[in-house]
Amino acid sequence: MNIRTIFLIPISLIIFGCSNVANEHSTNESQIIVTAEHxxxxxxxxxxxxxxxxxxTNMMTHIRNMEMDINTLEVKNTKEYAELAxxxxxxxxxxxxxxxxxxxAHDELHKWLLPYIDLSSEFSECKTLDKYAEIFQKIKSSFITFNTYFE
Known part of the structure; x- marks a missing residue:
C-alpha cells in the first residue's frame, strides 16, 4: 500500500467520520466540496x-503520544525519522x-489537525535527511500552535 493511500484513509475518516463536518448537506458531493473548501x-x-x-481525553491521548514521540527523538537520522513517520x-x-x-471546539481542532496531517504525510514521503529535518521542525512548530489553542 503506498504512503499516499495510507494518509488518505485518515483524512477520509476525518471528513466522513466526525459528527459535525462543516454544515452537512444532503448529498455526498456537497459534503466533499464543503469539507475541501474548509x-x-x-x-x-x-x-x-x-x-x-x-x-x-480520548483524542488528546493520541495527540500527546505524537508530541511525546517528537520530544523524545534523540538520534535524528533517516531511519529514526522513518520510524517516527x-x-x-x-x-x-x-x-x-x-x-x-x-x-x-471540533471546528477549531480541524483548523490545526488538517494542516498537521498534510505535514505528516509530507514527512512520511521524505527521502533525504535534510528534508526530514525541515519537515520535522514544521511539525514541532505545529505542536507549539496546538498548545497555544488547545488543552
Missing amino acids: HHNEESIGLNNGNKWKVD IKFEHNIELLTSNCTMEGQ
Missing part, C-alpha cells in the same frame, strides 16, 4: 473567549477514528 481555506485558529479549547500515521488513524468532538 480544508484549503486554512482559517486561523481562535481561542474560546480567551481560553484554550478543550480536546476530548509510521508512529504519526498510527496515532493519526487512532485520533481520527475516535473523533467525538462537536461544535466550535
